Amino acid sequence: MFRHVSLQSSFAARSIARNAGCRRLASTKTLKETLQEVIPPKQEQLKRLKAEHGHTVVGDVKVENIIGGMRGLKAMLWEASVLDPIEGIRFHGLSIPDCQKLLPSSPGGKEMTAESMLWLLMTGKVPTPEQSKQLSDELVERGELPTFVEKFLDSLPKTLHPMSQLSMGVAALNHDSAFQAAYERGIKKPDYWTYTLEDCLNLVAKLPALAARIYRNIYHSDKSIAPTDRNLDLVGNYSNKLGFGDNQAMTEYLRLYIALHGDHEGGNASAHTAHLVGSTLADPYLSYAAGLNALAGPLHGLANQEVLRWQMAMQKEIGDTITHDNIKEYLWKTLKGGQVVPGYGHGVLRNPDPRFVALLEFAKSRPELQASPTIQLVQQTAEVAPDVLKEHGKTKNPYPNVDAASGCVLYHYGLTEFKYYTVIFGVSRALGAVTQLVWARALGLPIERPKSYSMDALEKLIKN
Numbered sequence: 001m002f003r004h005v006s007l008q009s010s011f012a013a014r015s016i017a018r019n020a021g022c023r024r025l026a027s028t029k030t031l032k033e034t035l036q037e038v039i040p041p042k043q044e045q046l047k048r049l050k051a052e053h054g055h056t057v058v059g060d061v062k063v064e065n066i067i068g069g070m071r072g073l074k075a076m077l078w079e080a081s082v083l084d085p086i087e088g089i090r091f092h093g094l095s096i097p098d099c100q101k102l103l104p105s106s107p108g109g110k111e112m113t114a115e116s117m118l119w120l121l122m123t124g125k126v127p128t129p130e131q132s133k134q135l136s137d138e139l140v141e142r143g144e145l146p147t148f149v150e151k152f153l154d155s156l157p158k159t160l161h162p163m164s165q166l167s168m169g170v171a172a173l174n175h176d177s178a179f180q181a182a183y184e185r186g187i188k189k190p191d192y193w194t195y196t197l198e199d200c201l202n203l204v205a206k207l208p209a210l211a212a213r214i215y216r217n218i219y220h221s222d223k224s225i226a227p228t229d230r231n232l233d234l235v236g237n238y239s240n241k242l243g244f245g246d247n248q249a250m251t252e253y254l255r256l257y258i259a260l261h262g263d264h265e266g267g268n269a270s271a272h273t274a275h276l277v278g279s280t281l282a283d284p285y286l287s288y289a290a291g292l293n294a295l296a297g298p299l300h301g302l303a304n305q306e307v308l309r310w311q312m313a314m315q316k317e318i319g320d321t322i323t324h325d326n327i328k329e330y331l332w333k334t335l336k337g338g339q340v341v342p343g344y345g346h347g348v349l350r351n352p353d354p355r356f357v358a359l360l361e362f363a364k365s366r367p368e369l370q371a372s373p374t375i376q377l378v379q380q381t382a383e384v385a386p387d388v389l390k391e392h393g394k395t396k397n398p399y400p401n402v403d404a405a406s407g408c409v410l411y412h413y414g415l416t417e418f419k420y421y422t423v424i425f426g427v428s429r430a431l432g433a434v435t436q437l438v439w440a441r442a443l444g445l446p447i448e449r450p451k452s453y454s455m456d457a458l459e460k461l462i463k464n
């Protein structure tokens with residue numbers, strides 16, 4: 001872990017300068033300048049690892065890894081976060097409560113901003129409030145959508161799933177890719193990361209406008225979309241454009257949601273897909289569009305939509321009198337029907353997901369959420385489901401994952417169109433995916449190319 005918590009600049013230089021199209025404090029280093037400082041030692045570390053430990057064995061490859069979706073294989077470099085099966089996620093060594101304590105919030109808010117999480121993921125350092133604000137300003141400057149993308153989104157049928165629209169919109173942004181243009185001109189490898197960073201910042205900046213336009217087009221096409229407010233952070237503007245800007249609690253929830261979902265180490269399907277595609281030197285837009293397609297699977301990000309759908313069906317069947325016994329009965333009905341219980345289980349975690357805990361804490365801190373039947377049902381289900389799943393005996397982790405809780409607060413505050421929920425996840429997961437795209441280029445990581453085997457070839461290998 002490498003971090004730096006000092007509140008560096010003494011406001012001595014408060015003069016506001018225009019630099020690279022954004023407002024900045026003269027004493028405050030930009031994200032790019034900070035990266036220029038933190039990248040060389042990491043490049044040296046990688047060189048050392050290669051030279052001194054290139055042949056050091058750190059684990060075995062078992063047949064069960066090969067046929068079991070590569071579970072547990074130590075096979076990827078991912079700088080921003082590490083997932084412990086018991087403790088959950090840490091971002092550059094910081095737990096979720098650490099981040100909640102240390103990362104700057106927006107003016108008037110309590111929850112960490114997406115910008116401060118992005119800064120932490122990218123640099124390994126806790127940003128000062130000035131750095132976080134400066135990044136906010138920079139993203140606002142970059143946030144406008146090209147007109148052809150707006151027209152393209154407006155032309156899509158409302159019946160096309162919001163995740164398909166998001167992935168198509170992100171892919172279309174590659175029209176203006178700085179990396180692709182520079183590559184075509186001919187650039188040297190050490191310069192790759194700066195063009196990649198340029199695209200990545202543009203992508204993160206444009207995602208709220210893109211995602212909000214999809215929401216408004218599909219569900220509220222009669223009303224216009226709020227213009228960008230230059231005094232707001234990324235999520236403040238996202239909430240505004242969605243139409244929830246007047247609801248401070250909803251905006252705060254979105255901030256927490258987006259920061260928490262930002263990264264979950266590298267092996268999860270969306271992060272890994274973006275990384276794999278990026279390793280071909282496809283630009284960040286194409287890489288992340290691919291990652292979004294992985295996120296749209298019901299075993300991964302689409303689970304937050306599925307949780308609400310499943311819960312509504314349960315509520316309809318059970319009626320108003322909800323007890324542990326009738327929740328238990330519905331869980332068994334789901335399992336006996338051969339379906340998974342959405343929001344439960346995990347490929348790595350073996351304890352309740354600390355992101356689930358943090359989101360539920362948010363719900364517990366507000367009386368209106370505590371009184372919500374939807375949230376009460378989430379809590380009651382979490383009290384019953386682990387024992388049922390243990391008795392069922394298949395799931396390695398019978399506890400709730402983040403998706404068990406993520407949608408219910410949105411639902412309570414009026415974002416009831418649950419087919420849209422994974423789009424919010426997609427706005428968030430970009431933070432981790434783009435971080436890795438920048439670092440993969442800064443470290444000169446090669447194209448990914450694991451070895452595959454047929455079953456016959458595997459049996460031959462076993463015999464030998």
Ligand code: CMX
Pocket residue numbers: 268298299300301303335339340341342343344345346347348394395396397401402403
């Ligand atoms: N309900 C019912 N059965 C489940 C289950 C659940 N919630 N979770 C796992 N199982 C089953 C698996 O389907 C598997 O069954 P088979 O042996 O018949 O194939 C068995 O238990 C063993 O699976 P596992 O090793 O515990 O879990 P995996 O690593 O294979 O899968 C996950 C992990 C998340 C896909 C799985 O737990 C699941 O399907 N959960 C429900 C969907 C969900 O909530 N996904 C969101 C995860 C978080 C995220 O990525 O966003």
